[in-house]
Amino acid sequence: MSDSLYQEIILDHYKHPHGRGLREPFGGEAHHVNPTCGDEITMRVALDGEKITDVSYDGQGCSISQASASVLHELLTGSTVDDAFATERVFTELMQGRGQVEPDEDVLGDGIAFAGVAKYPARVKCALLSWMAFKDATARALSGAGRTS
Amino acid sequence: MSAPHSPLDVDRVRKDFPILERRLAGDHPLVYLDSANTSQKPAAVLDVLAEHYTRHNANVARAVHQLGEESTAAYESARDKLAALINAPSRDEIIFTKNASEALNLVAHTLASGLADDPRYRLGPGDEIVVTEMEHHSNIVPWQLAAKRTGAAFRWFGLTDDGRLDLSTIGELINERTKIVSLVHQSNSLGTVNDVATVVARAREVGALVLLDGSQSVPHQPIDVTALGVDLLAFTGHKMVGPTGIGVLWGRREVLDALPPFLGGGEMIETVDMTGSTFAPIPHKFEAGTPPIAQAIGLGAAVDYLTGIGLDRIHEHELTLTGYALEKLNAIDDLRIIGPNSLEGRGGTVSFVVDGVHPHDVGQLLDEQGVAVRVGHHCARPVCVRYGIPATTRASFYLYTTFDEIDALADGLHQVKRFFG
Numbered sequence: 001m002s003d004s005l006y007q008e009i010i011l012d013h014y015k016h017p018h019g020r021g022l023r024e025p026f027g028g029e030a031h032h033v034n035p036t037c038g039d040e041i042t043m044r045v046a047l048d049g050e051k052i053t054d055v056s057y058d059g060q061g062c063s064i065s066q067a068s069a070s071v072l073h074e075l076l077t078g079s080t081v082d083d084a085f086a087t088e089r090v091f092t093e094l095m096q097g098r099g100q101v102e103p104d105e106d107v108l109g110d111g112i113a114f115a116g117v118a119k120y121p122a123r124v125k126c127a128l129l130s131w132m133a134f135k136d137a138t139a140r141a142l143s144g145a146g147r148t149s
Numbered sequence: 150m151s152a153p154h155s156p157l158d159v160d161r162v163r164k165d166f167p168i169l170e171r172r173l174a175g176d177h178p179l180v181y182l183d184s185a186n187t188s189q190k191p192a193a194v195l196d197v198l199a200e201h202y203t204r205h206n207a208n209v210a211r212a213v214h215q216l217g218e219e220s221t222a223a224y225e226s227a228r229d230k231l232a233a234l235i236n237a238p239s240r241d242e243i244i245f246t247k248n249a250s251e252a253l254n255l256v257a258h259t260l261a262s263g264l265a266d267d268p269r270y271r272l273g274p275g276d277e278i279v280v281t282e283m284e285h286h287s288n289i290v291p292w293q294l295a296a297k298r299t300g301a302a303f304r305w306f307g308l309t310d311d312g313r314l315d316l317s318t319i320g321e322l323i324n325e326r327t328k329i330v331s332l333v334h335q336s337n338s339l340g341t342v343n344d345v346a347t348v349v350a351r352a353r354e355v356g357a358l359v360l361l362d363g364s365q366s367v368p369h370q371p372i373d374v375t376a377l378g379v380d381l382l383a384f385t386g387h388k389m390v391g392p393t394g395i396g397v398l399w400g401r402r403e404v405l406d407a408l409p410p411f412l413g414g415g416e417m418i419e420t421v422d423m424t425g426s427t428f429a430p431i432p433h434k435f436e437a438g439t440p441p442i443a444q445a446i447g448l449g450a451a452v453d454y455l456t457g458i459g460l461d462r463i464h465e466h467e468l469t470l471t472g473y474a475l476e477k478l479n480a481i482d483d484l485r486i487i488g489p490n491s492l493e494g495r496g497g498t499v500s501f502v503v504d505g506v507h508p509h510d511v512g513q514l515l516d517e518q519g520v521a522v523r524v525g526h527h528c529a530r531p532v533c534v535r536y537g538i539p540a541t542t543r544a545s546f547y548l549y550t551t552f553d554e555i556d557a558l559a560d561g562l563h564q565v566k567r568f569f570g
Binding site for chain 1: 507508509510513514524525526530533539540568569
């Protein structure tokens with residue numbers, strides 16, 4: 001059942017999320033909501049120059065949205081802002097590819113498990129919620145705008 | 150447990166709804182438990198829509214040719230059917246709108262416009278608007294906007310832990326400053342059927358108007374506006390086996406006459422002059438522009454279909470289903486009903502949460518077994534906030550729902566629990 005959507009990797013991240021919980025210090029924060037289903041995520045990004053030293057988050061929602069945040073934390077913590085944005089673009093392309101895009105494991109790591117989600121249009125925004133929040137939080141950290149929602 | 154007896158021959162009813170024969174991915178039969186969202190349509194309604202466009206299509210109330218007369222007669226005959234359905238004292242009191250949201254907005258907007266001659270129909274500072282915490286967003290947001298526009302206060306009834314209106318504060322909440330009480334008859338998320346009589350009695354004491362949102366009750370039980378004693382009733386066609394794009398506002402003549410026009414345009418006028426205009430009597434005063442003609446006629450056919458079967462029998466069937474569903478769902482560990490957990494004062498819409506599994510995941514896994522439910526806050530987010538949950542899974546029943554389908558829901562939920570366990 002649901003083999004293509006609910007990959008074991010996704011369920012693992014959902015049941016045992018990596019890096020969950022909001023931490024100090026941080027340079028930017030963003031809170032995103034999916035108004036149709038009520039999924040929520042708060043994302044914090046800490047920068048040291050160009051380097052992302054921490055991505056912390058908290059939220060509530062379905063397995064797809066919460067597992068996606070866990071994968072994001074794992075992939076982007078420790079990378080540069082440019083690399084993180086490049087990864088974000090690849091993940092977004094995969095999600096918006098209607099199942100036609102071949103996932104690149106070198107770039108996306110566990111993120112390739114979400115390839116099946118792309119075939120479920122109603123769930124794509126669940127997978128993208130934390131990534132959009134990450135983009136906003138990072139932009140705020142870069143501009144020194146800090147915490148807003 | 151074995152299925153109880155229903156007063157409806159559901160197998161026969163189901164033959165009237167072509168879509169119920171559909172097979173979904175994986176060759177699963179469709180188990181449609183989302184009728185509170187929108188109902189399916191019988192062939193009788195679909196045929197009338199096709200027949201109208203195929204043979205009678207013309208604009209209404211302005212053509213002298215034969216097709217125009219046929220179209221107008223069919224459109225106005227739909228009004229007669231709707232009036233009879235809710236026992237309206239006059240057919241002129243039936244206003245066609247595009248949906249229930251528009252009907253509710255019509256009342257909020259015209260009260261807030263300040264254009265009524267009679268001050269009882271003008272909202273302003275010092276006035277109070279009362280709704281409830283279990284309203285659909287369409288009966289919250291228009292009133293918040295009206296309050297903002299006019300300076301009137303926006304107030305609401307809270308909810309009890311078991312999903313009912315908390316009427317303990319009614320004496321204070323509905324008071325001499327209250328201009329209008331707008332409440333839902335049957336909650337779309339909790340399934341609660343509200344005690345309208347108590348609210349109407351208190352509103353009468355202070356001279357407040359009562360607007361009832363019947364979107365979830367008119368499709369499912371006999372409704373008599375005179376017996377209910379309300380001033381206005383809003384409902385929608387697509388939840389009562391009719392087409393989308395058509396809704397109804399009923400109001401007592403005195404109230405509709407006193408309210409100023411809502412939308413301006415063709416058909417709503419008496420005479421137009423560059424120095425000013427006068428307006429048509431009801432119902433046309435509130436029906437500017439070309440109305441949803443085929444949709445109104447289709448809704449008339451839906452009324453014929455429902456009354457042919459009998460709304461009392463439909464209601465009894467749904468109560469029997471609901472009792473069975475509550476029993477089945479309560480037997481599932483870690484499942485919690487959100488809303489009344491008995492048949493008393495409730496209809497055939499059951500919301501629930503499964504501990505540890507988000508409703509979105511519940512809905513997805515059920516869908517893969519062909520079971521269509523709704524997940525989310527059901528456009529009634531304050532209900533979720535009240536009960537401290539992000540969302541619910543909601544199963545809703547109608548005249549074509551079978552006991553087997555409720556078994557399929559329960560089986561599906563057991564699978565969901567195994568999958569996420």
